[in-house]
Amino acid sequence: MTPQNMKTPAEIYNDYFGPAMFTPWAKNLVEQSTPSAGDRVLDLACGTGLLTVQIAPHLGDNGSIVGLDFAPPMLAVARNRSISGPSVEWVEASADAIPLSDNSVDRVYCQQGFQFFPDRAKAASEVKRVLKPGGSLAISLWASVDEIPLWHQMFKSISSFLDVPMEVAAKPFTFGGSAPIKTMLDDAGFSDINITKRSSDSVFGPPESFVMLTVMGAAAAIPAFGELSDEEKQSLIARVESENRDEIEKYVQNGNVSMSLTSFTATATA
Numbered sequence: 001m002t003p004q005n006m007k008t009p010a011e012i013y014n015d016y017f018g019p020a021m022f023t024p025w026a027k028n029l030v031e032q033s034t035p036s037a038g039d040r041v042l043d044l045a046c047g048t049g050l051l052t053v054q055i056a057p058h059l060g061d062n063g064s065i066v067g068l069d070f071a072p073p074m075l076a077v078a079r080n081r082s083i084s085g086p087s088v089e090w091v092e093a094s095a096d097a098i099p100l101s102d103n104s105v106d107r108v109y110c111q112q113g114f115q116f117f118p119d120r121a122k123a124a125s126e127v128k129r130v131l132k133p134g135g136s137l138a139i140s141l142w143a144s145v146d147e148i149p150l151w152h153q154m155f156k157s158i159s160s161f162l163d164v165p166m167e168v169a170a171k172p173f174t175f176g177g178s179a180p181i182k183t184m185l186d187d188a189g190f191s192d193i194n195i196t197k198r199s200s201d202s203v204f205g206p207p208e209s210f211v212m213l214t215v216m217g218a219a220a221a222i223p224a225f226g227e228l229s230d231e232e233k234q235s236l237i238a239r240v241e242s243e244n245r246d247e248i249e250k251y252v253q254n255g256n257v258s259m260s261l262t263s264f265t266a267t268a269t270a
Helices: 009-032 050-058 072-078 120-130 149-162 178-188 207-221 230-249
Strands: 040-044 064-069 087-092 105-111 131-142 191-203 256-269
Touching: 009 050, 009 072, 009 105, 009 131, 009 191, 009 207, 009 256, 040 050, 040 120, 050 064, 050 105, 064 072, 072 087, 105 120, 120 131, 120 178, 131 178, 149 207, 149 230, 149 256, 178 191, 178 256, 207 230
Parallel strands: 040 064, 040 105, 064 087, 105 131
Antiparallel strands: 131 256, 191 256
């Protein structure tokens, strides 16, 4: 499989990384802040709708979900979903200008989105604005890539090849930890802030596809990647594979790459 004929980054995110890492953590996020029947929910940075799928069964026919994301390719995958129960509306918009009325939402969820927002403080304030008084927020954020040794090495290779800073190549893992999360939510006026950190094993595919899918999946967060020719993409994949082959082998179990991922979860009250 080559970059020309493989799935889009959004499809890779949904079909490959979804089952391995996003859906299990989405279930955990909903368990920590479970919605009630009839709630109106905002799924902020909804991506392809993996978290929306976990929220929907709790809301019943009278509930509703707004799935908001700024990336049309992600929303294109989400819009192809068939979700029974609540009404679901997919909206293309920015997190720092949420197109909803004040005090109009019972719960807001955001799975692995805040690290991508250009103005995180503004996004947190917008979430506080649209939540009803006493409404709930639940967010998750990956720990630093330093805590995920294999991906740390692979993103170093990507960073070097593209000549971009590590924080650009490893954007999903750049929020920083519990202290900046608490500061952000405090500053936005949230109360009852509770932050937990947990690790869980994720099982990916066989090593021969792991590098290509990791590199192609990262493309959605690295603008410089989209500027590469197909030949350059192939060169990048080959370099990442060559430089990290021995490290990857350490994580192969039963033919698949398996590694522990660590994430922070924060819940708060508006």
